Amino acid sequence: SLAVAFLREVEELGAVDALTLAPPRGLPRRLGDFRILGLLGSGGVGSVYEAEQISTGWHVALKCLHPHLAHQPSARLRFAREARLATWLRHPGTVRGHGLQSHGDSVFLVMDLLHGHSLHRLLRARTDPRDVDHARACAVLDDPKALTRVFGDFAAALAFTHRHGVVHRDVKPANLFVCTDGRGVLLDFGLACAPALAEAELTATCDFLGTPVYMSPEQAAGARVLRPSTDVYSLAAVLYECLAGEPLVRNDTLPVVLDAVRRARAPSVRRMTGVAPRALACLVRRCLRRNARWRPDAGSLAEALGCSVSPGRTSIAREFRFEAAPAVA
Numbered sequence: 001s002l003a004v005a006f007l008r009e010v011e012e013l014g015a016v017d018a019l020t021l022a023p024p025r026g027l028p029r030r031l032g033d034f035r036i037l038g039l040l041g042s043g044g045v046g047s048v049y050e051a052e053q054i055s056t057g058w059h060v061a062l063k064c065l066h067p068h069l070a071h072q073p074s075a076r077l078r079f080a081r082e083a084r085l086a087t088w089l090r091h092p093g094t095v096r097g098h099g100l101q102s103h104g105d106s107v108f109l110v111m112d113l114l115h116g117h118s119l120h121r122l123l124r125a126r127t128d129p130r131d132v133d134h135a136r137a138c139a140v141l142d143d144p145k146a147l148t149r150v151f152g153d154f155a156a157a158l159a160f161t162h163r164h165g166v167v168h169r170d171v172k173p174a175n176l177f178v179c180t181d182g183r184g185v186l187l188d189f190g191l192a193c194a195p196a197l198a199e200a201e202l203t204a205t206c207d208f209l210g211t212p213v214y215m216s217p218e219q220a221a222g223a224r225v226l227r228p229s230t231d232v233y234s235l236a237a238v239l240y241e242c243l244a245g246e247p248l249v250r251n252d253t254l255p256v257v258l259d260a261v262r263r264a265r266a267p268s269v270r271r272m273t274g275v276a277p278r279a280l281a282c283l284v285r286r287c288l289r290r291n292a293r294w295r296p297d298a299g300s301l302a303e304a305l306g307c308s309v310s311p312g313r314t315s316i317a318r319e320f321r322f323e324a325a326p327a328v329a
Helices: 002-020 073-088 119-126 134-141 144-163 204-208 229-244 254-263 278-287 298-304
Strands: 034-042 046-053 059-065 097-103 106-112 116-118 176-179 184-186
Touching: 034 059, 059 073, 073 097, 073 106, 116 119, 119 134, 119 176, 119 229, 134 144, 144 184, 144 229, 144 298, 229 278, 229 298, 278 298
Parallel strands: none
Antiparallel strands: 034 046, 046 059, 059 106, 097 106, 116 176, 176 184
16 A cells, blocks of 8 residues: 555654665765865765865865665656756755766765754754854754744745745755854755656655655645645754644654654644744644644744744734844853
């Protein structure tokens, strides 16, 4: 059945992740016109490096497909699709791609180099006062005004991608980046669904992949077609974690998490109002409704958060009465 196939593929993907967390061995210090300067991060599909383009001196990020995946046609096809989306989608809230290149056996995507931290990194740093990024994490996550602004950027980026027929399908803290100037940027379109760029060779089960804890109920149920509302739910699940200090669904075995997501009810406003303005808590609750038809679209969410507000519309952000953010040493 589709559900069984979904569980099998996600479990296999998890096994691959465990094998690929370390940077690839034997990666040359130079890839064509690019000199590798250091590792920025690594995941199940590839590793991201800071690099310098030798001919221009331009510093970029290179996302390199893991060597053991570079010879798999389906993996290369998905990576090529991600590269086309990153190059095609040009918006201040999406990371800008500059095309796919290869050098020897290495296949890599050239992207703008961003300065800052992912929400995944900031959420971890907030809980550890000894962490070097603790002050920065608190400045973003414990200030409702700053948090509202950055999530407005994320919502605006999703609204843009949705208008172009693209559903991200993997909105999670690791794919939400907070730049040092306070901007929010949406990363990684590796699991995105884009009918305009659809490839017949991609398996049907890839449509179900994502990160279980942040999935929408319909995604966890194995829906064959996922609509933009699934991204709105996932973004709200991340915002809820930032506000409440804990994820909407606790991590557990895959079947337990999927069942919890499918059964999840929108959290009470009271669980968030200790640290967030009531208007923001109510908005998060609306986005986490189990019935996708009752969720606002990403554009409405962006406007409610004060990003790209249309004339005559009152944003949630303007209704908030913010207190001054605590000073950061």
